[in-house]
Amino acid sequence: MAVTAPKRLSQRMRDQGRPFETALLTPLLVVVVVSVAAALTPHLQFNRLLGVAPALAAAMFPVAGTLGVGVLALTADTALGLVVEHDLNRTPGYFTLLAIATITLAAAYASRVRQNRERTLAQVCAVAETAQRVLLRPLPNHLGQVDIEVLYRAAAAHARIGGDFYEALQTPYGVRLIIGDVRGKGLPAVEAASVVLSSFRVFVKDSPDLPSLAGRLESGINGYCEVVPSEDVLERFVTIVLVEIPTDEPVARLVNCGHPPPLLLHDGDVREVEPSAPSAPINMAALLGDHYRVDTIPFAAGDSLLLYTDGVSETRDHAGTFYPLAQRVRPWAFAAPRQFLDLLEQDILTYVSGTRDDDLAALVAHRAALGPTG
Template sequence: MLFPLALIVVITIVDINVPADVHLGPLLVVAPALTASFAGPWRTGLIGLLTVLAQAFIGLHFGVLFTERNVMIQVVALTVLSAMIVFFCVVRERRRAELAKVRSVSEAAQRALLRPLPQRIGSLQITSLYLAAEEEAEIGGDLCTATRTGSGTRMIIGDVRGKGLSAVGESAMLLGAFRETADRYTSLGALAAALDRSVCRYLSDFIEADGDIEEHFITALLLEIPDEDPAVRMTDCGHPPPLLLSRDRVATVTSPHPAPPLGMYEMAAGDYTIDEFSFETGDTLLLYTDGVTEARDRNGTFYPLALRVARWTKSDPEALMHHLRRDLLAHCGGHLGDDAAIVAIQRTAPESGHRLGLFNHAAH
């Protein structure tokens, strides 16, 4: 507030001391205009009143306040402009309050849908990152969640076709289906088939009226990580393959027989293969969605995830995620064209006991 006050004082003093044919009084309107950029209507109105008084003081100093029409017009004009600035301040504050309410409801809904993954599940240390493409959103069409089973941990990472808030409904549906059925099936293949039926049923019930049901599907990667066995079992439903960081090496774990994405009208016909690979203590498994690998720089070059990750193979999951976030946003100029999710899972020495419970992924 000192700046607009000082501005009023300086303009008034200079206007009094310059030649009589030079009129700087109209510049006083700058003070309330600047105040409106950081203050509310009451303080803006106060500065506006002071500018009007300052202009009147200048007219009184020269003895022309009530005798010269031009001075009276300047006072009236300052009064009208200050009142308009205060009015727009009031409108802005009301809209800001409405936006704050909407944002609080949105954040509550987003937290209910995607709750944070704990830093540790059994013998797994986990860190996750979620970057939504939609402005002012924390979630979109990408999803990830995990749950404990009797002998290990099951996880899913997926990507709904589309981006932003329009894909949240399908994302929420698949998360709910996974949470409900993850521990009911002995194999990942059976779990994938059940999830596919859930997605097809949802699309048939809610998307069919749009006329483009064939364009809706969800890529997904299902993982089962046993507590005792140093391995990972994986079923790939059209999702980008994970990266395995082991002994200063980065390997892409590609399924030789991936299934179609979920919701493709049971195209897989129940034929979901299960791939198994080694996952030793100290290894890190990196899961991601195509919003990461399809992020482009100003020249249209895709983000080289495997190449960049090779720099940080010795980092723990938290440090790795910090490096990836900074590097990815720098690559795409700070704005992603699609939702992006990354999860880093590191196997550590097993603890004396394993907590059971349901853990969900968060928007960070």
């Protein structure tokens, strides 16, 4: 399937897990190091540092493991008192044991709280994964003569979905694609994205042209806003690009509704496909009109279209400069779609300053061949 992000995520988690497995030995290492230091320098009373071990264990061990480390620390302190000082019956010795026991109990409680939060996070991630499979289902690598690859990254660290979306389907009119971005973030943006995507999937094969398809998407989001009213209903709009790639014509037809312009990659050249006339974003036709302009561009075998959201083009560096997309991707104009998107993702991560605060989606449609009459 085209979406290989889950596989890469699993591999990344396995890679990140190896250092964590090594870190599990840290509390035990603390007990050993502190015990040796206390035995060699009894006058410095290093044994008071044994309470660090259960405190560290709380961050990575379950409750039983944390208590076990605490018992080990208590045993080590007792042994040091008997073997090194030959006397445990002293107030400082009892105080150290009490301190370790208190820290162990507190650490066990902290471990329990951490485990509860981890379970909650795991459940939330599972729900997000399921929602992504429904909303942003994997796209096929090939639709007719068109190869397709996608890249998607949600802004939130543990989120899998956001307000950016995409879809590609084979229709009687050729391959039709959509990429879009809902204004706003969070669950309202996800819900609005699901409405637009659902409408697209329902009407994409029956709409005779792209303007009629855009009009049906407009009706769908209008109906949603009427059923689920809110204070910001007038500001809840969606920018999209609709693309139609006929099977037997070396062209692509586009309707751009307030979205960043796609890039056409042709024979090593990269150019923005600006709309010849503006079309209103979805859910803004009542204010701006419902005149959807179709632009037809040459799109022959070997050409590619890069569709993307503003999470790509509005990425900023440390100086606040926007990511110069057309300039940066020019060296990769001949790359295969999957390699192209991998290079794009790596370059954005290198370019960005700090943490991204917007979702990111990109789709490459590459025309591998023309139909029999092309």
